Amino acid sequence: MxxxxxxxxxxxxxxxxxxxxxxxxxxxxxxxxxxxxxxxxxxxxxxxxxRVPSITPWELLDHSQPVTLRLGENGLFAAMENNFLMMQIAAMLRPLRIFEIGTSQGRTTALLAMNTPPETHIFTLDLPPEATLPAGVSDLHLIELARKELGIAFRGTNWESRITQLLGDSGSFDFTPYYDTMDLVTVDGSHTYKFVRQDSLNAFRMIRPGGVILWHDFESMRSEYGVSRFVDECRRAGLPVFRLGREQGDSRYAVMRVTDEIKRKLATLTA
Structure with missing residues (x-):
């Protein structure tokens, strides 16, 4: 087994x-x-x-120019190194469409909105506050927090009009309208392996060539290393998934840039 x-x-x-x-x-x-x-x-x-080989945002996106990050708007700051790395990806990539699986309080959502162009639109998905929890779901304390404060970080801000809050269970949510249209997808729902896998397969379907997929809580002791286990499987399948950040760093993000060739390979994995 x-x-x-x-x-x-x-x-x-x-x-x-x-x-x-x-x-x-x-x-x-x-x-x-x-x-x-x-x-x-x-x-x-x-x-x-x-350890999975590391890669910096500059190496991932072949970006040589300095990048400016925006912080402090509406009192929102990056709390950890991984936030800065995620923001660097967003600022360099300049995505027009982002899909975030796992909203919680919406801090990541807001930081993404803060560091992307005004025309960027973000779709963020989380469980409805009144929903019955799926069997085997992890991070119950975060789910309870989200039920009380879902998306609170971007409510009432000047980015709210660029953010669409979607409600549903990612295991049964209909992702088909978003297939092949996303420039950036973040996977940060339940960290149990089966949920990481199903969310990642949907990320594979949504991402377009040239886009980037980010997995949060990589190398984390949550839910039997669900994210790490899936990343290991991706690398064994020949997918170019890396640990985001410095060689000795701890970013808690895994990342993959999707080329045309990789997109074709993802299509075979999700068929």
Whole structure:
């Protein structure tokens, strides 16, 4: 069973993190323990040269000019390094149509809107606040937060008119009107493997040649490494998926630039 194989792999790779320090952290701050284990595994994979190769936004997009990022509008700032990398991709790519799977509070949505041209339109999808949760969904605390504050970061801003909030379960949502029309797709819904896979296949269908797909929470200790597991599968299938950022960095994003050739390959994977 593939799921059992990955569970065993994750357990073995996590053994170096099971130390007195991990035990003390579990007692003092249990919610930080998965992050500690993920960081330990990431460090091990780095030294063992097992990490997915990295790529910077400039290398990915063959961009040599300086890029200016916009911050602070409506009191919104980038909180982590991965936000800056995502914003750099958006500012360099200048996408006209973006699809975001996973809205939550809408911080990423707003940062994308802030750093793209005025003619850019963003479609962002999340569960309706009153929806029954799909079986096996992860990140329940984030879902509860989204139910209370869905899209709050862009509500009432000057970007709101450029953002369409879509409501639905990504497992049953009809993505067909968006096929082959997106310049940028971000996959940041549930991090359980089966949901990452289905969201990614829909991203493959929506992206157009020349576009970029971003996966958030790559190399994260969430939901059995759902994103990392899918990225590993993509690379074994010959897809050019990279870890976004510096060689020793921790961006939490995986990324793929879709050429005409890659788009044809994606079509065979989603057939």
């Amino acid at each position: 593939p799921a059992l194989r990955f569970l065993i792999r994750d357990f073995i790779q996590g053994l170096p993190a099971l130390s007195p320090l991990a035990f003390m952290l579990a007692l003092r701050n249990p919610r930080r323990l998965p992050i500690f284990i993920a960081d330990t595994v990431r460090l091990y994979r780095s030294h063992a040269k097992l």
